[in-house]
Amino acid sequence: xxxxxxxxxxxxxxxxxxxxxxxxxxxxxxxxxxxxxxxVVALTGWISHNAYRPDLGHNLPxxxxxxxxxxxxLPEGSPSWIYxxxxxxxxxxGLVAIPLVLAKLWSVIPRLFTWPPARSTVTAAExxxxxxxxxxxxxxxxxxxxxxxxxxxxxxxFVRAHYYGAWVxxxxxxxxxxxxxxxxxxxxxxxxxxxxxxxxxxDTEPEPYEDGGLVSPRPAxxxxxxxxxxxxxxxxxxxxxxxxxxxxxxxxxRRFALLAPRGRxxxxxxxxxxxxxxxxxxxxxVLAADPGWRLQVTxxxxxxxxxxxxxxxxxxxxxxxxxxxxxxSTTQSWTGVRLADLARLCGVNGxxxxxxxxxxxxxxxxxxxxxxxxxxxxxxxxxxxxxGVDISLDHGYPARVVVPGAPGVxxxxxxxxxxxxxxx
Amino acid sequence: xxxSSVGSPRRLSRTRGRPSWQLAAHVASFALAIYAFSRxxxxxxxxxxxxxxxxxxxxxxxxxxxxxSALDRAFGSSLARAGSRQRFxxxxxxxxxISGLLMLVYFPLILGLSSRTYTNxxxxxxxxxxxxxxxxxxxxxxLSGGIWVLRRIxxx
Numbered sequence: 083x084x085x086x087x088x089x090x091x092x093x094x095x096x097x098x099x100x101x102x103x104x105x106x107x108x109x110x111x112x113x114x115x116x117x118x119x120x121x122v123v124a125l126t127g128w129i130s131h132n133a134y135r136p137d138l139g140h141n142l143p144x145x146x147x148x149x150x151x152x153x154x155x156l157p158e159g160s161p162s163w164i165y166x167x168x169x170x171x172x173x174x175x176g177l178v179a180i181p182l183v184l185a186k187l188w189s190v191i192p193r194l195f196t197w198p199p200a201r202s203t204v205t206a207a208e209x210x211x212x213x214x215x216x217x218x219x220x221x222x223x224x225x226x227x228x229x230x231x232x233x234x235x236x237x238x239x240f241v242r243a244h245y246y247g248a249w250v251x252x253x254x255x256x257x258x259x260x261x262x263x264x265x266x267x268x269x270x271x272x273x274x275x276x277x278x279x280x281x282x283x284x285d286t287e288p289e290p291y292e293d294g295g296l297v298s299p300r301p302a303x304x305x306x307x308x309x310x311x312x313x314x315x316x317x318x319x320x321x322x323x324x325x326x327x328x329x330x331x332x333x334x335x336r337r338f339a340l341l342a343p344r345g346r347x348x349x350x351x352x353x354x355x356x357x358x359x360x361x362x363x364x365x366x367x368v369l370a371a372d373p374g375w376r377l378q379v380t381x382x383x384x385x386x387x388x389x390x391x392x393x394x395x396x397x398x399x400x401x402x403x404x405x406x407x408x409x410x411s412t413t414q415s416w417t418g419v420r421l422a423d424l425a426r427l428c429g430v431n432g433x434x435x436x437x438x439x440x441x442x443x444x445x446x447x448x449x450x451x452x453x454x455x456x457x458x459x460x461x462x463x464x465x466x467x468x469x470g471v472d473i474s475l476d477h478g479y480p481a482r483v484v485v486p487g488a489p490g491v492x493x494x495x496x497x498x499x500x501x502x503x504x505x506x
Numbered sequence: 507x508x509x510s511s512v513g514s515p516r517r518l519s520r521t522r523g524r525p526s527w528q529l530a531a532h533v534a535s536f537a538l539a540i541y542a543f544s545r546x547x548x549x550x551x552x553x554x555x556x557x558x559x560x561x562x563x564x565x566x567x568x569x570x571x572x573x574x575s576a577l578d579r580a581f582g583s584s585l586a587r588a589g590s591r592q593r594f595x596x597x598x599x600x601x602x603x604i605s606g607l608l609m610l611v612y613f614p615l616i617l618g619l620s621s622r623t624y625t626n627x628x629x630x631x632x633x634x635x636x637x638x639x640x641x642x643x644x645x646x647x648x649l650s651g652g653i654w655v656l657r658r659i660x661x662x
Contacts, residue, residue, distance in 0.1 A: 228614060
């Protein structure tokens with residue numbers, strides 16, 4: 083069957099699209115705004131993936147095929163707030179990108195209805211590439227946003243799909259940028275990179291019409307300038323940042339994060355900071371409150387320690403963040419025993435990895451494995467107290483791990499066993 | 507295709523067809539995408555994943571964009587008919603956009619769709635998101651209206 087040359091009525095006809103603002107300059111300008119933002123989101127996403135140390139134990143909630151790219155990772159001995167920063171950037175810059183992505187898609191929507199759909203193999207490949215680009219950015223933004231709001235409306239594994247979804251996005255974006263570079267260059271050369279932003283409504287005119295291009299063949303009267311359109315999108319970005327960023331910065335800013343999932347502080351006292359999964363929801367309320375709790379530490383030998391025994395060991399206080407992959411973080415003053423001291427307690431003196439297990443029965447993150455550098459880091463603690471008082475049940479009583487630069491879910495709560503494995 | 511920009515042969519191949527490296531670049535990116543998809547599919551729930559991937563694009567392109575465009579046209583033209591100044595439209599448009607955007611991003615919390623997992627995670631019921639969204643919506647409309655009034659006063 084031959085595809086007719088004349089497009090069917092409706093959006094496939096160029097005259098359907100009437101906005102006088104659409105054109106190569108606007109699409110280029112929005113693309114240039116987005117590129118650095120999306121680069122930050124991709125890089126921090128990669129950093130986060132590697133901060134989970136997918137090469138160790140069962141640190142990812144799915145079988146990692148050994149294909150992680152260790153290209154972008156946090157150097158050993160980074161400041162303790164580094165993951166709070168990178169993941170705060172990942173989530174907040176991702177949110178900031180949303181209005182610009184929507185504006186960008188609006189600016190190129192006539193392309194979706196190109197007629198005929200494909201003229202050649204190359205144009206067919208281009209259409210497919212666009213589907214991958216648009217599908218993957220929308221998928222990444224949608225699943226990322228819903229995940230930070232703990233709204234799991236899907237059946238697939240989020241970590242797996244969001245991570246490999248990013249591969250699809252980065253691959254299709256790289257090709258898109260390479261191909262469109264000349265379009266951007268020529269749009270900026272002929273119209274100026276910023277000059278169209280100077281025009282008010284009265285001076286706003288359509289870009290020169292080109293057959294098969296983005297400019298409408300019968301543009302309507304403008305009702306807003308390009309400057310106003312860009313400002314409106316940027317205003318949306320600013321609004322999203324303002325209602326969310328407080329949960330990442332923490333402190334007094336947290337309560338100004340009016341729509342942030344973790345923009346709330348409940349209760350008072352040193353334990354009044356955000357938690358992730360309550361003791362009740364994790365089914366550990368009874369065991370955690372049991373005075374008969376003992377920690378099992380295994381290395382060259384196995385040692386059983388009570389909470390009182392741990393408190394008799396050398397206590398160290400460190401200011402460390404709990405930094406969640408969902409982008410929120412909270413920095414607290416933790417007191418407890420150094421992981422390195424616990425290694426020595428069970429006869430491990432050389433470099434060793436550590437697998438910490440919670441006595442929580444269910445949950446994908448009831449266990450975490452740390453690298454030898456993290457175990458040896460003097461800031462890494464098995465925390466017993468926070469802000470000068472015992473940590474609460476919800477924060478992991480009787481004991482929880484706090485490791486600088488590790489994702490929050492790896493700072494295992496309600497610790498039951500610790501196994502040190504000396505490196506060969 | 508433009509017929510006015512026919513120049514050097516190189517120019518011609520750029521406008522009429524596509525440089526040949528582009529097809530190679532597409533193929534390379536498809537290969538990487540296929541690998542990534544295979545890693546996702548290895549986790550099962552293939553239909554569910556595809557529904558989300560394709561659904562996100564369809565929902566945006568064929569529902570969200572047409573709906574907000576139609577709303578914009580409907581309200582924009584009725585405001586214009588009401589004889590208000592052209593610029594006033596944008597003083598409704600921008601706050602409506604911000605309010606809509608916040609709803610689009612935070613609807614699970616605002617509408618309480620993730621109440622159970624939220625309560626499990628935080629220990630508290632997500633109760634004040636709807637109120638906050640309404641307050642922000644009121645604030646941005648008032649701010650925008652205030653700016654419009656100021657502009658009119660200064661314009662006279």
